[in-house]
Amino acid sequence: MPRSEALEGVACGRRLLFQHIGIRRGGKREALRDAIASSGAGRGAAIAAARAALAVALTALAANLIATPGIADADLATTGFDLPQPKTRSSAVPDAPQNVRLKRGDQTGVVIPQCDAVTTGGVRVYEVEWTLDPNAGPWNDGGSFPNSRAMLLTALPRAKDIWVRIRVIGTNGPSAWSDPATILVS
Numbered sequence: 001m002p003r004s005e006a007l008e009g010v011a012c013g014r015r016l017l018f019q020h021i022g023i024r025r026g027g028k029r030e031a032l033r034d035a036i037a038s039s040g041a042g043r044g045a046a047i048a049a050a051r052a053a054l055a056v057a058l059t060a061l062a063a064n065l066i067a068t069p070g071i072a073d074a075d076l077a078t079t080g081f082d083l084p085q086p087k088t089r090s091s092a093v094p095d096a097p098q099n100v101r102l103k104r105g106d107q108t109g110v111v112i113p114q115c116d117a118v119t120t121g122g123v124r125v126y127e128v129e130w131t132l133d134p135n136a137g138p139w140n141d142g143g144s145f146p147n148s149r150a151m152l153l154t155a156l157p158r159a160k161d162i163w164v165r166i167r168v169i170g171t172n173g174p175s176a177w178s179d180p181a182t183i184l185v186s
Contacts, residue, residue: 028054094121094170097148102164102183105152111183113142113151113164122171126151134163134180144169156185 032050035043097115105112113128128142128151142164145151156162163180 028057089171090121091172092121093173094118094123094168094175096176097126097166097168097178100164100166100178100181102181104183104186105154107154108186109154109156109158111153111156111162111164111185113153113166113181115148115166115178117148118168118170118175120170121168121175123168124171125169127167127169127174128153128164129166129177130156130162130164131180132157132160132162134182139165158185160185 028050032047032054035046035050038046095118097118099116101114103112103114104110111130115126117123126145126148128145129139130142130153131137131139142153143151151166153162153164161182161184163182165177165180167177168175
């Protein structure tokens, strides 16, 4: 299909789409105009409701314009709608977890590790390790957890200082380990 026919189709399609979603006489555009021209106690609410309805309709219009075959991005750029940006994936590994905190659990031998959520690198799981000696190890597996607030270490040695470190596994591999935090297990 030649470009001019495609653009004519878009113009015709836009009119039909405007009619379909109610952006026509007596539709959402006029409802907003009438709300703005009104007076009284409900004016602000009427304007907000009419504006929200028009925004929803225009968003639907933009989505349909993007899906129109035969139209290039350059043509869509002239419509005035915000066009979606292509999603880019980072090849970087996630950052190491920060601000590791440890709390004693309600039962003996239980510690609750927490850290700030890691938002880079496509985090899939948090891994926890603990040790009695952070310099010589060995580091014991504490488990894998779905997020930074769901971690729990159980069956830890009572009346001992333990050290805990956390890392995340992302879509491109594991992060570095966090700085270890310590707590006396009750």
